[in-house]
């Protein structure tokens with residue numbers, strides 16, 4: 001097996017977190033190469049696009065979190081088998097990624113500008129995305145995004161919803177998910193209580 005190194009900020013969340021959890025669930029050995037925000041200026045030029053996460057496979061440094069997530073999921077047995085289920089899994093991961101991109105665009109704003117931008121997100125793009133995720137969960141029987149089992153799509157949603165619920169994002173109401181997408185709220189708790197996720201955080 002190739003040597004794997006996942007490079008990302010030293011936070012329990014963000015764009016590398018689903019792959020970290022997936023590797024852990026699958027028992028896939030990897031180097032969890034974390035660094036502090038203050039070290040990013042040094043790390044940035046060592047990456048192909050000046051961005052993290054990257055996954056280094058032997059000597060090849062790969063970018064794009066959802067590509068990395070899919071790779072980790074395939075190794076860990078957390079990627080759907082059928083074409084249609086993989087389509088839904090990919091759709092959901094890209095929905096969350098698009099919301100992450102919109103959220104990151106508000107970092108650096110302050111005061112009223114931040115409040116206006118975040119409220120617009122909460123009431124607009126995030127609510128729309130959460131309602132669609134809710135629909136996907138209901139369509140699949142109410143428990144998971146696809147295949148009635150935990151896949152990488154569930155981990156991607158879990159990490160995002162954790163951030164939304166946490167209160168660390170000013171002007172994003174911590175009850176937004178519960179109010180607009182109750183099945184997503186329950187899904188968050190289900191994933192948090194799944195053995196692989198509990199084991200991962202217990203080891204951290």
Ligand SMILES: N[C@@H](CCC(=O)N[C@@H](CS)C(=O)NCC(=O)O)C(=O)O
Pocket residue numbers: 014015050051052053063064065066
């Ligand atoms: N499309 C990329 C986006 C990666 C990205 O923007 N990562 C952030 C950190 S979460 C970053 O490195 N930002 C620094 C920059 O773009 O200058 C992906 O999916 O991985």
